[in-house]
Amino acid sequence: MPNPPRLRAAALLLSSLLLSSLLAACDGDSKDEDLTAQELSWDDCPAPSESQGGGSAPSPLPGGTRWQCATMKAPLDWAEPKGETIGIALVRARTSGRGNSRIGSLVFNFGGPGGSGVTTLPAFGKDYAKLRTRYDLVSFDPRGVGRSAGVRCEDDQQLDAFFQQDATPDDPAERRELLTSTKHFNAACEEHSGSTLPHVRTTDAARDMDLMRQVLGDDRLHYFGISYGTELGGVYAHLYPGKVGRAVFDAVVDPTQTPEEASLGQARGFQLALDNFAEDCTSKAEDCPLGDTPRDVKDRIAKLLKDLDSRPIPGVFPRELTQTAAISGIAQALYSKDFWEYLTEGLEQAYDGDGKVLMLLSDSMNGRNQDGQYSNITAANISINCADAKPRYSAADVERRLSEFRDASPLFGEYLAWGMVSCTDWAVPGAADHPDVSAPGSAPVLVVGNTGDPATPYEGTRRMVSALGEGVGVELTYKGQGHGAYDSGNSCVHGAVDGYLLEGKLPAAGTVCG
Numbered sequence: 001m002p003n004p005p006r007l008r009a010a011a012l013l014l015s016s017l018l019l020s021s022l023l024a025a026c027d028g029d030s031k032d033e034d035l036t037a038q039e040l041s042w043d044d045c046p047a048p049s050e051s052q053g054g055g056s057a058p059s060p061l062p063g064g065t066r067w068q069c070a071t072m073k074a075p076l077d078w079a080e081p082k083g084e085t086i087g088i089a090l091v092r093a094r095t096s097g098r099g100n101s102r103i104g105s106l107v108f109n110f111g112g113p114g115g116s117g118v119t120t121l122p123a124f125g126k127d128y129a130k131l132r133t134r135y136d137l138v139s140f141d142p143r144g145v146g147r148s149a150g151v152r153c154e155d156d157q158q159l160d161a162f163f164q165q166d167a168t169p170d171d172p173a174e175r176r177e178l179l180t181s182t183k184h185f186n187a188a189c190e191e192h193s194g195s196t197l198p199h200v201r202t203t204d205a206a207r208d209m210d211l212m213r214q215v216l217g218d219d220r221l222h223y224f225g226i227s228y229g230t231e232l233g234g235v236y237a238h239l240y241p242g243k244v245g246r247a248v249f250d251a252v253v254d255p256t257q258t259p260e261e262a263s264l265g266q267a268r269g270f271q272l273a274l275d276n277f278a279e280d281c282t283s284k285a286e287d288c289p290l291g292d293t294p295r296d297v298k299d300r301i302a303k304l305l306k307d308l309d310s311r312p313i314p315g316v317f318p319r320e321l322t323q324t325a326a327i328s329g330i331a332q333a334l335y336s337k338d339f340w341e342y343l344t345e346g347l348e349q350a351y352d353g354d355g356k357v358l359m360l361l362s363d364s365m366n367g368r369n370q371d372g373q374y375s376n377i378t379a380a381n382i383s384i385n386c387a388d389a390k391p392r393y394s395a396a397d398v399e400r401r402l403s404e405f406r407d408a409s410p411l412f413g414e415y416l417a418w419g420m421v422s423c424t425d426w427a428v429p430g431a432a433d434h435p436d437v438s439a440p441g442s443a444p445v446l447v448v449g450n451t452g453d454p455a456t457p458y459e460g461t462r463r464m465v466s467a468l469g470e471g472v473g474v475e476l477t478y479k480g481q482g483h484g485a486y487d488s489g490n491s492c493v494h495g496a497v498d499g500y501l502l503e504g505k506l507p508a509a510g511t512v513c514g
Helices: 006-027 117-128 156-165 172-193 201-216 228-239 258-283 293-309 323-333 336-352 356-366 377-388 395-408 413-423 460-470 491-503
Strands: 068-075 085-093 104-109 134-140 219-228 243-250 445-450 475-476 511-513
Touching: 085 117, 085 201, 104 117, 104 172, 104 201, 104 228, 117 134, 134 201, 134 293, 134 336, 156 172, 156 323, 156 356, 172 293, 172 377, 172 413, 201 219, 201 228, 201 377, 219 228, 228 243, 228 258, 228 395, 228 445, 258 293, 258 445, 293 323, 293 356, 323 336, 323 356, 323 413, 336 356, 377 413, 413 460, 445 460, 445 491, 460 475, 491 511
Parallel strands: 104 134, 104 219, 219 243, 243 445, 445 475, 475 511
Antiparallel strands: 068 085, 085 134
């Protein structure tokens, strides 16, 4: 829209101010409003929005309990708590317990960053049935995610192209194309969501959680954080150590690492998961369809990826399975041992020229549904990461470290190394090299690490315990595969986590579950 003539500027400004005042008076959003006193209006949850991933409204839990949704007001800028507000989308299932058994609300964050808790909790709600005997189960879309002032960047067609690009450039032309694409994506985020981008830091989300605690009527925050949710929980504990209730961190982010160190750690983690997948396939009684030895399996995958770099194969029509899509599809399948059978199937088909299964796995990683619509998980993920992390990496920085990344993982190293340029042209400066999670005086936090975790390598568990401070973190080790421990179904892990959350009984520090 063109700028109005100077002669009309003052009149338009006064009209705008008057209109703003009238709107504020009509919707009750007074600058003197006490947000801690707001009452939430809970109702049956609608179908997820496109930014949340689409789909159908959540089904009731076994026994008939319905999922309820509400929107909580929170300051857009926590430095101006009486200023403009945004809506934070919440979901809950009321406790199944009777009488005085209820402890309070148990708030979940499932990670990302960028994942919608409003859609994830209902999808896995039955897995937390035992915890619901004493808690209302609650989750939320963190700011910038889904229905909580969700960040918008590129549209679906542009995202299809974005995810088809070569993310591991081999020559100057491919490098320029990757950097240009990244710059365009970041510019689109600023264009569509520029006023939101400075306010999606993890510290902002942690302050939202404390407001949530008060609005839900809890004296302390009882919390279950998974993956990035452990970082968010650690930041909350740092800001509000006296308000931490019973808290569990599962699939633990290393809070001491820079983005470069974290990417290198993930390269090692995904390589370990691939090694374990290949070992598992070839150690079974029946023949492994992917190779006779673990080395055969990995060599054949490497050859597939090399071939796809120059000769993509049909994927999900009309898109082709590129090298980049195959890498992200393989990575997605390594998040859970339950997905290994799909990885085997997808690789078998790809060797025969059909890339559909690997493409569907890649789509799942990127938040694309079967209708071709994308959730905003990628936009939110990049926005939150770039707002949090101060370092900005150039192509030269990546090239200097490529050999180290390749050594860490021949398959995933370059892909993760080049991912470090995501924040290079970001509009908002990052907050710090790494989060501060020191929480002296906090209640104990049960910190659960999985030795076979690809995305949050096990080494971060002990570092989180140390960073939380003496007497706060209590380490529990699960010797397993996949991302996280509680969702593995391991009875030892379940017993320890449930025992703490339900009865306040901590396992001995250093307990190991096999």
